[in-house]
Amino acid sequence: DQQVKQNSPSLSVQEGRISILNCDYTNSMFDYFLWYKKYPAEGPTFLISISSIKDKNEDGRFTVFLNKSAKHLSLHIVPSQPGDSAVYFCAANLQGGKLIFGQGTELSVKP
């Protein structure tokens, strides 16, 4: 039973445009959500997070939106750059620091 789902395995966007990556979850007990970025042959790196008591968090070109009623969060990247091409994982925190990860979405930003 997948508690965190990223239903789009891949996304292709033109450089300079907005990238929107989506994530759905089923467990209302999740208290923190995080996005990680992963390049090939490297480990995931932390990108941005949001508490379940907030609905938006911004960090430079990256914004995460949380819609608790819909159990949905999204990551917006504006403007997208070729260096943003990577796999993005959504993760949800259930108890303390234990994370449940989504399957990942591979973003390709074309020049």
Next chain:
Amino acid sequence: NAGVTQTPKFQVLKTGQSMTLQCAQDMNHNSMYWYRQDPGMGLRLIYYSASEGTTDKGEVPNGYNVSRLNKREFSLRLESAAPSQTSVYFCATSTGLVSNQPQHFGDGTRLSIL
């Protein structure tokens, strides 16, 4: 500053062989984790250690054992490797077992079991 170092980077085993994956961190973090990543399934938690001297099961612990040797090191052992354990294994650390602390990952060990 190495961060989180995993050894080896690659390994091929035969079914039934044993293997220990090593993880060492220089971030002075209290908590350490082992995950496996399989195609189409994201990362799944195998075991974690909230602090030195403690270990607990995660989502998929069967077939694995762990040792928190000291604050810096957390090893994962496969006693009798099976083809289903072919995966990429990631070690991660965080300051503590608290919700808002991001985890920092090593670059992974790619393990193939024939």
